[in-house]
Each structure stands twice: as structure tokens, then as C-alpha cells.
Amino acid sequence: xxxxxxxxxxxxxxxxxxxxxxxHRVTQRLVEMGADPIFIEGGRNVRRVVRKRVMGFPGLRxxxxxxxxxxxxxxxxxxxxxxxMEALIxxxxxxxxxxxxxxxxxxxxxxCAEPAAVEQTPTANVSPxxxxxxxxxxxTDISCITVILSMPGSGEQCAQxxxxxxxxxxxxxxxxxxxxxxxxxLLRVTIPPEKEVVRLLVPEHDxxxxxxxxxxxxxxxxxxxxxxxxxxxxxxxLDTRLNIGFQESAASMEQIIAAIDQLKSGTAWxxxxxxxxxxxxxxxxxxxxxxxxxxxxxxxxxxxxLVAAAMKAGAGGATTFRLRRLFTGDDDSASxxxxxxxxxVPASISSQVINAILDARSNxxxxxxxxxVLDVPIAFNYRRGR
Numbered sequence: 509x510x511x512x513x514x515x516x517x518x519x520x521x522x523x524x525x526x527x528x529x530x531x532h533r534v535t536q537r538l539v540e541m542g543a544d545p546i547f548i549e550g551g552r553n554v555r556r557v558v559r560k561r562v563m564g565f566p567g568l569r570x571x572x573x574x575x576x577x578x579x580x581x582x583x584x585x586x587x588x589x590x591x592x593m594e595a596l597i598x599x600x601x602x603x604x605x606x607x608x609x610x611x612x613x614x615x616x617x618x619x620c621a622e623p624a625a626v627e628q629t630p631t632a633n634v635s636p637x638x639x640x641x642x643x644x645x646x647x648t649d650i651s652c653i654t655v656i657l658s659m660p661g662s663g664e665q666c667a668q669x670x671x672x673x674x675x676x677x678x679x680x681x682x683x684x685x686x687x688x689x690x691x692x693x694l695l696r697v698t699i700p701p702e703k704e705v706v707r708l709l710v711p712e713h714d715x716x717x718x719x720x721x722x723x724x725x726x727x728x729x730x731x732x733x734x735x736x737x738x739x740x741x742x743x744x745x746l747d748t749r750l751n752i753g754f755q756e757s758a759a760s761m762e763q764i765i766a767a768i769d770q771l772k773s774g775t776a777w778x779x780x781x782x783x784x785x786x787x788x789x790x791x792x793x794x795x796x797x798x799x800x801x802x803x804x805x806x807x808x809x810x811x812x813x814l815v816a817a818a819m820k821a822g823a824g825g826a827t828t829f830r831l832r833r834l835f836t837g838d839d840d841s842a843s844x845x846x847x848x849x850x851x852x853v854p855a856s857i858s859s860q861v862i863n864a865i866l867d868a869r870s871n872x873x874x875x876x877x878x879x880x881v882l883d884v885p886i887a888f889n890y891r892r893g894r
Contacts, residue, residue: 515618515866520589520742521880522596523581525553525679526608530600531578535834537599541592543582545878546834547805547846551681553577554667558753568754572668577608579681583617583880587636593646593743602745603645605763606752609677611652611709611744615803618866619878646743649774651715655706655722656827656850657734658685662726663704669725670708673718677747679707683827683850686815703734703827709746716886717781720792723888729793730890737852737887739801799884800858801850804865805831806877808845815849817868822857826850846877852887 522543524534531548538546557573584592589612602608655666667678683703710718715738728734748762769775802823804814808830815826826849833846853861858881865879 516616516881517618518586519583519615519617520586520612521581521583521615521617521882522589522592522610522612523579524596524600524602524608524610525551525577525579525747526600526602527553528576528578530607531580533599534580534596537595538580538582538592539834541595543584543592545805546580546582547831547848548834549579549681549829549831549848551577551579551679553747554664554671554678554680555749556671556751558751560754570751572664573752574680577679579679583615585636586614589742590637590646593745594643597745602747605760605766606747606749609679609709609745609747611650611746612742613652613739613882614742615880615882617878617880618862644770644773645745647746647769647775648741648743649712649776650709650741650744650746651712651738652741653708653710653715653719653722653736653738654850655708655726655728655734655736656683656685657704657706657726658732659734660702660704662734663706666704666706666722666726669722670706671750673721674750675708675710675718677750681705681707681829683829686826686828705827705829709741709744711775711778712740713776713779714781716795719795719886719888723793728888728890733890735852735887735889737799737801737884739882739884793888796854796887796889797885798855799852799887800855801852801882801884802858802862802865803880803882804849804851804877805846805880806848806869808847810877811847811849813868814865815851817864818849818851818861821861821864823851823853823861852884855883 526534535546552574555573556570559569561567561569593610593612596610597603600607602610657663657666663680667680670678683705684701685703719736719738722736723729726734728736748766750762768777806814811828818826829848831846831848832844862879
């Protein structure tokens, strides 16, 4: 097995969640700025519609409301991150509550089709920001919690729980699971391959406690129920419009909280859970630490062999997604259909899993895709959380 560590470089992955009618503004701006590659995945946001009760009865009615969104992400060199994010915020008017969210994460990336001595190409038409500072509207003390659920309908239940916790607007996407299920023989029929994936942006200091509540509420401490992990966010602007419809005051509670976040330059002022020590809470579930999220993006039809190589190298399984690539150049003859796999492994075996994926990749430059590695400080699943 070859050592491919010299092929990797540090970049920022910018993720933007917007209503599908607004997504063209984001993608057009990314193309103008020279970002490449750009990937798009379909999903939905879940909010609550608030209405008065009929016939003048006291109280309010609340029901779930799903809106179609697109999850758009691209990678840029770190010195261009702030400029690109601000441009996307202006393009999609993300400062208006309810328009969407945007955040950036530090990842290590390897574009498999490029030569080993590759250098980071500056993003076109973007002014670099070398000091790394962010305006007060960006929060720098947040985490992204990802919940991968196995049971049908569990994504809606998890989204409702997130709304009750008042964290943020949940993003729900669909995926397909592989790994442990494929090793169960006839018992595999008890675990459906379809997965619902819920992503939440939460205050970093409460992320472990919120994970504990989700583990209990979604019964992730039971076999085959799912997997949850939290990863740091470099900076982000959150969509906190949890409720739509009836509103009694000039400003919603979410708008007030967002304004205080800016005044306080973070979310530490609204800390509400006990501290986590050594990866676990008192009377809580034992959380795994020092994990890695490995994301593999490649041409549709090229993913099975890469996932198989990862599992042979020690990965327990993967969740795969269908997405499309937006081409920024004049040559759009290549297929836009792409597949992505998210593989979570302990940091101790991450190098051998990554090298196995790189060894198994196709020599076809279009199908080779890219690999991104993200640090995961805390995670939980049934097998390792007992």
C-alpha cells in the first residue's frame, strides 16, 4: 500500500443551505468566483408553522412544515474563505431570517486526478483575507452535529426534537447505508438500506449535551438505530427562524437571540447544559473521541469499489449520497451525476483507510474524484458506546 500523504492540502469546505428557488444565486456566484469543484445535494428544511386556533379558541396550533432546499458546497483556500462567504450571503440575502445558512469547516483534501506536486490555485476574482478575522455576524463557536438514522420516518422525528430544543433549522437529506448491514446475512432485512441524515448547527459548548439528548430521544443506543457525531465549524451564519406564521411582536425570539449573539460575539452567553468531561456527561452515554470523517466524491458508478476497499482496510461502513457536480468551465461534456460516501473511522486507522481508497481508485481522471478528511472530536454508535 502506497503512502499518499504528500498529495493532501489544507482547504476550507464552504457549505450553504438555501431554498431551491434561491440556489441559482449561490451557484452563479461560486462560478463567477472560480470555485471548483461545486457539488449540489437535494434536501429539505423543517420548521414549525404557527397558527391561531379556529373559532377564537385560546392558544396556538403548531405543525411541521418542510421546504425543499439545496445543500451546496465547494472548497477554497483558507485565505479566501471569508470573502467567498460574504459574497454568498449577499447573493442569497442570507441575512434575512429564513433564507438559509452558511458555514465553513477546515478539511484536508486530496483531488485524486491532480499531480502529486499540485499547488493551490487562487480562486478567481476573490481578494484574499490573510488575518483570518470575521465580522460579528459570523459565529465561530459552533459545531455541526450529523445524525445518520436507519428507521423510516426517524428523520422527521429527529428534526422535531431539534426544533423543540431550539437549536437551529434542521437539514434533512437522504442516503443509503452499507457496511455492517451487508455482513448480517438474512438479518439484514431488519435494517433498511435507506438512511435519513439530519444536520444541526449548535453552540459548540452544548454540542455534547445535545448529542446525549438526541441519543436518548432517537434511541441510538439500540442496535441498528443509527450513528451520531459532532465536528467543529470554523465560522458560520445560522438560520434560526424555527417558526413561521403567526407572530405577536415586531421581532421574533429567534431574531432577538441572533442579535444578542452578535453583541456578545458568540453563543457562550446561552450555555444551558452541564460541562462534558473526558468525552462523557454524568449519567450519559460514553462518547467516542478522536475520530475522522472521510468524504469521497466520485463519478456515479465508481463508488462501490472505493467503499469496499475502505471496509477491507478497517472501516465499519459508509453512508452514500447522490449529488451532482456543477461545472465551471466551458467543457460540460462530462457527466454531472456524482456519488458521495461519508465514512467515519478512528483516527488511528484513518491513514490506512485513506491509502486503501487511493490505491483502489480508477485511473480515469473523471471518475477519480476527491477525498476530504474532517476531524470529529466526539461521536457515538451502539457498538462502541456500550
